[in-house]
Amino acid sequence: MDPVRIDVATPSRAYTVTIADGAIERLGRTLDDLHAPERRFIVSSPLVWRLHGPKLAHALSSAESILVPDGERFKQLPTVARIYDALVRANADRASTIVTFGGGVIGDMAGFAAATYLRGVALVHVPTTLLAQVDSAIGGKVGVNHPLGKNLIGAFYQPLAVIVDPQVLGTLPRREFRAGLYEVIKYGMTSSAALFDRVAKERKAIFARVPETLTPIIAESCRIKAAVVAADEREAGLRRILNFGHTAGHAIEAVTKYRRFRHGEAVGYGMLVVAQLARARGALAERDAQALKDVIASLGPLPPIADLPATQMLDAIKHDKKMVAGRLHVVLPTAIGATAIVDDVTEKEMRAALKAVGFAK
Ligand code: NAD
Ligand code: GLY
Numbered sequence: 001m002d003p004v005r006i007d008v009a010t011p012s013r014a015y016t017v018t019i020a021d022g023a024i025e026r027l028g029r030t031l032d033d034l035h036a037p038e039r040r041f042i043v044s045s046p047l048v049w050r051l052h053g054p055k056l057a058h059a060l061s062s063a064e065s066i067l068v069p070d071g072e073r074f075k076q077l078p079t080v081a082r083i084y085d086a087l088v089r090a091n092a093d094r095a096s097t098i099v100t101f102g103g104g105v106i107g108d109m110a111g112f113a114a115a116t117y118l119r120g121v122a123l124v125h126v127p128t129t130l131l132a133q134v135d136s137a138i139g140g141k142v143g144v145n146h147p148l149g150k151n152l153i154g155a156f157y158q159p160l161a162v163i164v165d166p167q168v169l170g171t172l173p174r175r176e177f178r179a180g181l182y183e184v185i186k187y188g189m190t191s192s193a194a195l196f197d198r199v200a201k202e203r204k205a206i207f208a209r210v211p212e213t214l215t216p217i218i219a220e221s222c223r224i225k226a227a228v229v230a231a232d233e234r235e236a237g238l239r240r241i242l243n244f245g246h247t248a249g250h251a252i253e254a255v256t257k258y259r260r261f262r263h264g265e266a267v268g269y270g271m272l273v274v275a276q277l278a279r280a281r282g283a284l285a286e287r288d289a290q291a292l293k294d295v296i297a298s299l300g301p302l303p304p305i306a307d308l309p310a311t312q313m314l315d316a317i318k319h320d321k322k323m324v325a326g327r328l329h330v331v332l333p334t335a336i337g338a339t340a341i342v343d344d345v346t347e348k349e350m351r352a353a354l355k356a357v358g359f360a361k
Pocket of ligand 2: 135138139141239242243
């Protein structure tokens with residue numbers, strides 16, 4: 001397939017997302033063309049490095065690799081400190097580029113290290129999960145979790161480029177692949193009924209990772225995200241739609257100590273919670289709420305939530321970044337492809353929605 005290029009024109013930096021089979025093999029030349037500073041550090045995880053490292057090491061022959069654990073429970077400051085330690089030991093200076101090579105956890109952590117090491121060094125994202133390719137590598141959010149809340153420590157720091165090679169998804173376990181699809185459904189719900197329908201109708205080919213089906217879905221997701229972050233880089237307004245389903249989603253991750261759910265799975269439940277809130281207010285047609293339930297169910301089972309008390313979820317929600325001046329901003333669906341942001345959801349409504357979706361009393 002021909003490469004796809006999507007421009008991300010944020011006020012702090014303009015860059016391109018390139019989606020191309022085999023892009024990793026050409027990464028050395030790509031970085032040279034970008035004039036990326038010449039000392040290159042690849043930050044990856046042992047698993048991703050074992051699976052795909054040799055190809056990347058060949059493409060970036062003089063690069064030094066730094067391996068740290070990934071997975072949500074390692075997305076914390078001590079892991080970032082390991083990246084700083086390796087950079088300091090290697091005498092990395094400002095003429096350095098950090099290349100992140102992994103899923104959203106590696107991208108967010110190594111992106112935060114790039115934003116803060118020597119007050120900022122060049123950053124290029126090479127995402128290797130579906131979730132990272134369609135979402136986390138674009139838009140400049142980098143950071144780590146705090147035990148009390150998700151992504152509470154971080155920065156906005158845009159990369160020089162995002163290089164997406166869909167071929168790396170060939171080794172991604174089905175559960176991780178599915179986790180990325182919930183974020184694609186998110187874009188469908190907020191911005192594109194056509195994308196939503198595509199996921200619903202082309203599920204088999206998507207799971208089979210047929211390039212002619214999957215690449216356009218990745219590209220459309222990236223286009224939606226690029227347009228939103230270009231319009232609102234620092235989440236003063238429109239970008240809040242990208243948090244669709246994330247209020248309850250982040251709370252699920254925090255109450256289960258980041259161990260039980262993939263981020264995308266938590267967002268899957270979070271979308272059901274906001275659909276329930278919208279239904280209860282009469283803001284969303286039953287037909288659309290059912291379509292969301294059906295597409296989520298069609299992807300496969302989500303981990304159980306019946307043992308998670310709604311009260312604990314509400315406590316976690318109160319620590320969320322989406323609380324502004326004591327009011328919780330919630331993105332409600334009003335149709336497939338349309339949302340409204342409200343700040344008057346009461347605790348009672350949220351509790352009722354959590355229970356209706358299946359959380360414990
Ligand atoms: P992850 O980074 O933990 O990766 C999931 C698992 O897949 C890991 O075990 C990893 O080793 C493995 N893996 C990665 N690539 C692989 C490959 N090609 N083949 C086989 N295994 C592979 O999880 P994720 O779902 O990619 O990212 C979730 C994170 O992204 C969350 O922390 C979330 O908060 C963050 N996120 C950030 C943004 C943002 O805008 N910055 C947006 C959405 C999500
Ligand atoms: N995933 C939320 C954002 O990038 O804004």
